[in-house]
Amino acid sequence: QVQLEQSGAEVKKPGASVKVSCKASGYTFTSYGLDWVRQAPGQGLEWMGRISGYNANANYAQKLQGRVTMTIDTSTPTAYMELRSLSSDDTAVYFCARVNMLRVNDYWGQGTLITVSS
């Protein structure tokens, strides 16, 4: 069965960076893309970007350009999302979600809470 297992919650100080992992199992990793989506406390869902499991090409939400980097390691297989220059506005639960052939997010990780606080 398809599973996406994310790394654990972290607390970061303003200005720091965070790297969240998403380990995939139960499907052919290189045949699907992965989205990263975040959700601030009590808020809606915000798409952050997408990375191809095939060739690691990534595109990012315009508002995060320059602060976010998405990578993959096909050997493990795991996807990573690094966000730099954190501020309190980045406090959120971060999800990875598989992108199927129809470009729909059919499987989601359990989420990783990132808290930015001094």
Place this chain on the structure above:
Amino acid sequence: DIQMTQSPSSLSASVGDRVTITCRASQGISNSLAWYQQKPGKAPNLLLFAASRLESGVPSRFSGSGSGTDYTLTISSLQPEDFATYFCQHYSSTPPTFGGGTKVEIK
């Protein structure tokens, strides 16, 4: 970017009620619309895609309709496990954007 406007933002309903949630796109999205259910502390769960196609394992009391810019999610007979927040999402172009969500609460 395509904006998704979802309404209502919340509603109160009783078990057995018929519930309808709407989602309007700022431009046509050619039925490239998904609906998700999210319970507190959990990841979203895909219910429907292509506006009206039920994801495997999702109960048939959930249905979707619409075209162009206007789409609807209907729960024909609300069950206790359906109390949750529902989100629409278009995937017709990048970035795929979400509606603001509809919280379905117990009356």
